[in-house]
Amino acid sequence: MYEVKFKGSLKGTLRVPSDKSISHRSIMLGSINDGEVVVKNFLRSEDCLNTLKAFKALGVNIEDNETLIKIHGKGKFLKEPFDVLDVGNSGTSIRLISGILAGQPFYSVLTGDRYLRKRPMDRIAIPLRMMGATILGRENGKYPPLTIIGKNPLNGIDYKSPKASAQVKSCILLAGLFTDEEVKVTEPARSRDHTERMLKAFGVDVEVDGLTVSLGKNRVLKADMEIDVPADISSAAFFMVAAAIVPGSEIILEDVILNPTRTGILDVMEKMGVNFEIINKRVVSGEEVGNIKVSYSSELKAISISGDIIPRLIDEIPIISILATQAEGKTVIRNAAELRVKESDRIKSIVSNLKNLGINVEEFEDGFMIQGKSKIAGGEVSGFGDHRIAMSFLIASLISEDTIYIDDIDCIATSYPNFLSDLKFLLK
Numbered sequence: 530m531y532e533v534k535f536k537g538s539l540k541g542t543l544r545v546p547s548d549k550s551i552s553h554r555s556i557m558l559g560s561i562n563d564g565e566v567v568v569k570n571f572l573r574s575e576d577c578l579n580t581l582k583a584f585k586a587l588g589v590n591i592e593d594n595e596t597l598i599k600i601h602g603k604g605k606f607l608k609e610p611f612d613v614l615d616v617g618n619s620g621t622s623i624r625l626i627s628g629i630l631a632g633q634p635f636y637s638v639l640t641g642d643r644y645l646r647k648r649p650m651d652r653i654a655i656p657l658r659m660m661g662a663t664i665l666g667r668e669n670g671k672y673p674p675l676t677i678i679g680k681n682p683l684n685g686i687d688y689k690s691p692k693a694s695a696q697v698k699s700c701i702l703l704a705g706l707f708t709d710e711e712v713k714v715t716e717p718a719r720s721r722d723h724t725e726r727m728l729k730a731f732g733v734d735v736e737v738d739g740l741t742v743s744l745g746k747n748r749v750l751k752a753d754m755e756i757d758v759p760a761d762i763s764s765a766a767f768f769m770v771a772a773a774i775v776p777g778s779e780i781i782l783e784d785v786i787l788n789p790t791r792t793g794i795l796d797v798m799e800k801m802g803v804n805f806e807i808i809n810k811r812v813v814s815g816e817e818v819g820n821i822k823v824s825y826s827s828e829l830k831a832i833s834i835s836g837d838i839i840p841r842l843i844d845e846i847p848i849i850s851i852l853a854t855q856a857e858g859k860t861v862i863r864n865a866a867e868l869r870v871k872e873s874d875r876i877k878s879i880v881s882n883l884k885n886l887g888i889n890v891e892e893f894e895d896g897f898m899i900q901g902k903s904k905i906a907g908g909e910v911s912g913f914g915d916h917r918i919a920m921s922f923l924i925a926s927l928i929s930e931d932t933i934y935i936d937d938i939d940c941i942a943t944s945y946p947n948f949l950s951d952l953k954f955l956l957k
């Protein structure tokens with residue numbers, strides 16, 4: 530058990546690590562591009578480094594001097610890997626890379642850690658099979674390890690996705706590069722659109738019409754470019770909430786991505802009465818970016834969060850639950866059943882940890898209710914092997930009455946290896 534000992538208010542200016550979604554995509558799209566890509570501010574976390582390692586194993590020449598990454602794109606067709614591709618904890622890696630492997634006329638196997646091997650892959654296997662690839666996995670093709678026997682060309686697809694999932698949408702769009710037939714994905718609500726934006730930047734014809742994304746005639750990636758990855762709003766969220774709940778805090782988080790498919794957390798902060806402002810909004814590498822100033826907010830109000838906003842803040846729900854403990858009233862989150870199949874069952878993880886800390890919380894199949902204005906007692910919590918759960922409860926410890934003990938913080942390295950030192954830096 531790790532004894533969490535942090536106290537104090539948060540002050541100062543920090544650039545949190547770069548965006549995980551964009552870092553993954555810069556390696557994936559840079560690898561199947563016919564040209565050279567330099568990636569600045571790549572997120573050097575376990576998940577993204579696993580994507581980088583996978584593309585090296587697929588024959589792509591990637592230079593990494595730990596400051597810059599230079600990808601000598603191989604074009605769409607890669608090399609059959611000599612071994613199983615192990616992407617660790619990363620759901621984005623396994624699901625997006627599967628789309629690219631589905632169009633390769635060779636055999637490959639993707640696996641991950643014990644958490645990833647329990648996450649559902651039928652959501653991508655079903656459409657990829659419709660496109661003509663052979664996808665095998667444990668329990669009738671549902672769970673990793675996944676075996677992929679690709680095909681070229683693949684069939685087209687007009688897919689009505691049952692979920693608002695950027696991983697599903699991106700997987701299909703990437704597989705769609707390996708056919709000339711119609712490729713269309715319609716989602717029930719808009720999920721993050723980094724794949725669409727980046728494919729366009731590489732010269733691919735992508736059309737967006739409401740909730741439908743389709744590929745046009747040109748499906749070849751051909752560009753020399755530099756991608757400057759902005760700071761991740763999902764990582765910034767931990768300190769935004771920390772500053773809002775710890776008296777005396779005032780911080781500025783720099784270069785944070787403000788893509789509208791990612792800013793649900795800001796809408797929630799506004800409605801709950803968090804004091805914040807956005808400074809110096811600008812566009813970097815095709816994505817909106819800005820600095821966010823947040824200060825202690827003594828009059829937080831509970832709200833209900835459900836419907837189309839859920840995919841816009843799906844990764845921030847663990848830390849929103851900590852914010853909710855300090856708001857006046859009951860915060861209710863619904864339509865978030867997807868949380869059950871994230872890095873952990875996040876509904877269960879949040880509810881059981883909050884209960885252990887003395888918070889009144891009620892679990893629903895698709896969310897939970899948190900009674901606000903609650904004192905966080907001390908106690909034992911678990912990270913459940915899930916980076917965002919561990920970081921959320923480290924932040925909770927800043928306002929806990931007694932010591933919090935947590936079993937696992939190593940998992941934080943999947944997205945934010947320097948989280949503890951950044952937290953220490955801000956604590957004054």
Ligand code: S3P
Binds near residue numbers: 549693695697699721
């Ligand atoms: C991601 C999409 C989301 C998100 C994940 C990253 C991506 O997952 O939760 O952390 O980079 O495409 P889903 O597509 O499963 O919602």
